[in-house]
Each structure stands twice: as structure tokens, then as C-alpha cells.
Amino acid sequence: MRTFAYSRADSVERAAHATTPTAAFVAGGTTLLDLVKLDVMQPSELVDINALPLKQVEWLDDGRLKVGALVTNTDLAHHPAVKQHYPLLSEALLAGASTQLRNMATTAGNVMQRTRCPYFRDPSAACNKRHPGSGCDARDGLNRMHAVLGGSEACIAVHPSDMCVAMAALGATLTLEGPDGEREVPFGEFHRLPGDTPHIEHDLADGELITAITLDAPLAPAGSHYLKLRDRASYEFALASCAAQVALDGDSIGTARLALGGVATKPWRCAEAEAALAGQPATLESFERAAEIALADAEPREHNAFKIPLARQAIVRALREAARLAGTTQEEQA
Ligand SMILES: Cc1cc2nc3c(=O)[nH]c(=O)nc-3n(C[C@H](O)[C@H](O)[C@H](O)COP(=O)(O)OP(=O)(O)OC[C@H]3O[C@@H](n4cnc5c(N)ncnc54)[C@H](O)[C@@H]3O)c2cc1C
Structure with a gap:
């Protein structure tokens, strides 16, 4: 059995500044806890961020919609502003997982979810994403579920999110808070192609926390x-x-x-x-x-x-x- 420390963050600043490279934020826990149990992820510390004030959905003066990182997939899918002005996002969210999972899953957790590649989730298999340099059993294995776009010699694992596909089409910006302060990243630049470093999946530095995702102003009428x-x-x-x-x-x-x-x-x-x-x-x-x-x-x-x-x-x-x-x-x- 592996042990880990557990703490509850009480402010965004402390969450972003106090974490170590081997710590992991836990939001809904629907991805993270599975992967810890499978021994695919081995955080030394779980930092529970559920008490942080990141659950608002609000219109900005420039016509964009800002979604807090901890807004659940259920609340986002049924939010009146999303249903009326971003029905594409609502449909995508409701196509994902199950009601129970969507009640727990958060906006940032969905963006950060890991691939469902069975070789990634099996510590006895070769997987460059889980264990860099170990190879990729998917390339010549059971690859029916795998990617036909964006793959490399090192990795052909699919990004599994539905919500992210809608956000990619709608256009959005992530707000990140880290030890060096706040910065913004366009949604399309956040997730990385695997290339020969498939273990680097996104543009999030150690200790950085996603605080919000802001959707581009709605395209109307559309x-x-x-x-x-x-x-x-x-x-x-x-x-x-x-x-x-x-x-x-x-x-x-x-x-x-x-x-x-x-x-x-x-x-x-x-x-x-x-x-x-x-x-x-x-x-x-x-x-x-x-x-x-x-x-x-x-x-x-x-x-x-x-x-x-x-x-x-x-x-x-x-x-x-x-x-x-x-x-x-x-x-x-x-
Ligand atoms: C059985 C099953 C079926 C599913 N089916 C679908 C599906 O059909 N479609 C789909 O899109 N998804 C599906 N999912 C995935 C589900 O949507 C994700 O598990 C969920 O969105 C993750 O959110 P969470 O809040 O629970 O994240 P957590 O499990 O808490 O965290 C996931 C990752 O995000 C990191 N993280 C969380 N919050 C932040 C933050 N604010 N800043 C930085 N890092 C953060 C964590 O450290 C962790 O690495 C399924 C999941 C399960 C278990």
C-alpha cells in the first residue's frame, strides 16, 4: 500500500504556492482516485481544492462567459446561460459519463482527465505516457479505440473528453494561477500533441491551478x-x-x-x-x-x-x- 498526505486548500494562492511537484489537486476525484487505486498515478500528497471559491458562472463585460474551475459538469450543462447561448457545450457535457459522475466531475477536472487507453491504465503494459521510454503496447496491440489524428511513434492514446471537444469548437481561454502569478492560455494551445514526450500532456506547470475557463462570446445567430x-x-x-x-x-x-x-x-x-x-x-x-x-x-x-x-x-x-x-x-x- 502506498501512503500519501492529504490537505484541504483554503485559498487559491495557498493551493498554487504550497504544492510540491509530486502533489495532485483533487476536485471531484472521479479520474484521480481511480488512477491512484490502479497505481497509475502515485501522488505523495492530495490537495483537496473543493473549498475554494471557484464555483461561479458569470458574464464578463466583453460578452464572454467565465466558468469557475469547480463548477460541476451537471451545473454547467444546466446553467441557463449555457443552455441558451452555448447549447453545444450543454449537449457535449450531457453526452459524457453518467448522471452520478457528472454531479461530481468538475470543469477543470474534465479538462485534465487522463486517457482511457487500456495500456496506460495497466501498470504491467508498456506505455510511454505513464513510464517514458518504456514503449507503446497500443501501436501493435488492441488499438480499436485509439487515435487516427495527432498520434506519434510514441503514443496514439485518445483524449477522452466530450466537454473539451465543444470548448475547442467554441473557443475558450484557461486562467491559471501558479507560484509566478496568474496567466492565460488559449484552449487550443493547452493540450499538447504526444510527439516523443507523451507524458507531457498540457501546458500546466508544477503547482499551477486552473481557476477558470472563459468561453469566447457566443456566435449568434447560429x-x-x-x-x-x-x-x-x-x-x-x-x-x-x-x-x-x-x-x-x-x-x-x-x-x-x-x-x-x-x-x-x-x-x-x-x-x-x-x-x-x-x-x-x-x-x-x-x-x-x-x-x-x-x-x-x-x-x-x-x-x-x-x-x-x-x-x-x-x-x-x-x-x-x-x-x-x-x-x-x-x-x-x-
Ligand atoms: C466510468 C467513467 C465514465 C466516464 N465517461 C466519460 C465520457 O463519456 N465523457 C467524458 O468526457 N468524460 C467521461 N469520464 C471522465 C469524467 O468526465 C472525468 O473523470 C471528470 O470530468 C474529472 O473531473 P474531476 O473533477 O472528478 O477530476 P479529478 O479526478 O478530481 O481530477 C482529475 C485530474 O485533474 C486535476 N485537477 C482537478 N482540478 C484541477 C484544477 N483546478 N487545476 C489543475 N488540475 C486540476 C487533478 O489533479 C487530476 O490530475 C468518465 C469517467 C468515468 C470514471
């Missing part, structure tokens, strides 16, 4: 849809998912935002596909072309080639629904 394809209808991670948002300009697409989950090593914004959609008619042909572009660099392994057509279909279906909703009034959508 339609959006989060589509999650998986082996069973609920309580299952995505094989492929797509967050799509479309604002129309007459019969054409004015702005499109697109991100993928379940197929990539980080929440995957499809910038080239978005650019290709702008100014095009909102038709099946335009959506299919965007899907081709989004998956153009996909690299399948032995068991996961099916994810490429699956992700293309997810994009086409999500864009069709987003464009349909963009062409209807809010009253009709309700």
Missing part, C-alpha cells in the same frame, strides 16, 4: 450540434464525436466551427475544414468536402481504420443539423 458515436447509447466514451457550429449568411455558410473527439490525441479543432466551409452553400456536398479535409491526415492502425469513415459521417451529420438549426428561430428550436 445553430450547433454535438454528435457522439459510440458502442452503446450511454455511459460510454466516443468512437468518434463532432462538435459543429454554423452561422448562415443568406443561403451560404458565414462562419463554421468544427472539432472532433474520440479520434485524436487532443481535442481536435478542424481549422482547414472550417475555412473551406466559409462562403460555401450549406449543402451536403460542402459538408462532405469539409469532412474529407478534416480527415485528410488520418493515420489508421490495424484495428481502427473504421474510425475514419465514422468521423467523416459524424462531421456531415453534425453540420447538417447545425445548419438546419441555424435556419430556424430560437422559438422553433425550443
Whole structure:
């Protein structure tokens, strides 16, 4: 049995300044405690941050929505501002995990959740993410659930979050508090590609705490849809998912935002596909072309080639629904 110290942080400053490199913050505990029990993570100290005042959702003067790090996935999904102005985020959150888990899971914990790669979660397997330099059993192993985008020789583990896919499409900024003070990081730059250092998963320094995530001002009027394809209808991670948002300009697409989950090593914004959609008619042909572009660099392994057509279909279906909703009034959508 491994022992660890436990403490409760009573201020953001103390939480961010007092932690050691081997300490871990615990929020809802739904990821962390599993991984400690599996001996995948071995923190010397758990710093409980649940008493910190990071549970507010508030509009900023510039029209953005600031979400405290400790807002639960349930509260965020059902918050009136999110339901009305960011329905894409609400849909993505409600597609994740189960009611009980969402009641405990927090916004920052969701961003920081670790991969569900079975080789990462098995200390007897080779995994460069868990044990740098040990190899990757997934590359030639059971890789049906693994990434076709953003992988490397060292790692093809998928980032498992649904919420993060919506945030990647909506645009957001993380606020971090650390020993050197506060700083902000654009959401798209926070998660790292594995390259040859898959154990470095994000842009968070030792001791730094996520205090908030601020969503870009809503794109309005727009339609959006989060589509999650998986082996069973609920309580299952995505094989492929797509967050799509479309604002129309007459019969054409004015702005499109697109991100993928379940197929990539980080929440995957499809910038080239978005650019290709702008100014095009909102038709099946335009959506299919965007899907081709989004998956153009996909690299399948032995068991996961099916994810490429699956992700293309997810994009086409999500864009069709987003464009349909963009062409209807809010009253009709309700
Ligand atoms: C059975 C099961 C099914 C699931 N299914 C899905 C799914 O379908 N879709 C999906 O998206 N997710 C799914 N999840 C994952 C779930 O969403 C995450 O476990 C949850 O969001 C993590 O939040 P938490 O607050 O419990 O984090 P914790 O477990 O408390 O922490 C997770 C990590 O984040 C760090 N951390 C927490 N807060 C902060 C902070 N403020 N600053 C810096 N670091 C911090 C911790 O140190 C730890 O490393 C599932 C989980 C389980 C157990």
C-alpha cells in the first residue's frame, strides 16, 4: 500500500504556492482516485481544492462567459446561460459519463482527465505516457479505440473528453494561477500533441491551478450540434464525436466551427475544414468536402481504420443539423 498526505486548500494562492511537484489537486476525484487505486498515478500528497471559491458562472463585460474551475459538469450543462447561448457545450457535457459522475466531475477536472487507453491504465503494459521510454503496447496491440489524428511513434492514446471537444469548437481561454502569478492560455494551445514526450500532456506547470475557463462570446445567430458515436447509447466514451457550429449568411455558410473527439490525441479543432466551409452553400456536398479535409491526415492502425469513415459521417451529420438549426428561430428550436 502506498501512503500519501492529504490537505484541504483554503485559498487559491495557498493551493498554487504550497504544492510540491509530486502533489495532485483533487476536485471531484472521479479520474484521480481511480488512477491512484490502479497505481497509475502515485501522488505523495492530495490537495483537496473543493473549498475554494471557484464555483461561479458569470458574464464578463466583453460578452464572454467565465466558468469557475469547480463548477460541476451537471451545473454547467444546466446553467441557463449555457443552455441558451452555448447549447453545444450543454449537449457535449450531457453526452459524457453518467448522471452520478457528472454531479461530481468538475470543469477543470474534465479538462485534465487522463486517457482511457487500456495500456496506460495497466501498470504491467508498456506505455510511454505513464513510464517514458518504456514503449507503446497500443501501436501493435488492441488499438480499436485509439487515435487516427495527432498520434506519434510514441503514443496514439485518445483524449477522452466530450466537454473539451465543444470548448475547442467554441473557443475558450484557461486562467491559471501558479507560484509566478496568474496567466492565460488559449484552449487550443493547452493540450499538447504526444510527439516523443507523451507524458507531457498540457501546458500546466508544477503547482499551477486552473481557476477558470472563459468561453469566447457566443456566435449568434447560429445553430450547433454535438454528435457522439459510440458502442452503446450511454455511459460510454466516443468512437468518434463532432462538435459543429454554423452561422448562415443568406443561403451560404458565414462562419463554421468544427472539432472532433474520440479520434485524436487532443481535442481536435478542424481549422482547414472550417475555412473551406466559409462562403460555401450549406449543402451536403460542402459538408462532405469539409469532412474529407478534416480527415485528410488520418493515420489508421490495424484495428481502427473504421474510425475514419465514422468521423467523416459524424462531421456531415453534425453540420447538417447545425445548419438546419441555424435556419430556424430560437422559438422553433425550443
Ligand atoms: C466510468 C467513467 C465514465 C466516464 N465517461 C466519460 C465520457 O463519456 N465523457 C467524458 O468526457 N468524460 C467521461 N469520464 C471522465 C469524467 O468526465 C472525468 O473523470 C471528470 O470530468 C474529472 O473531473 P474531476 O473533477 O472528478 O477530476 P479529478 O479526478 O478530481 O481530477 C482529475 C485530474 O485533474 C486535476 N485537477 C482537478 N482540478 C484541477 C484544477 N483546478 N487545476 C489543475 N488540475 C486540476 C487533478 O489533479 C487530476 O490530475 C468518465 C469517467 C468515468 C470514471
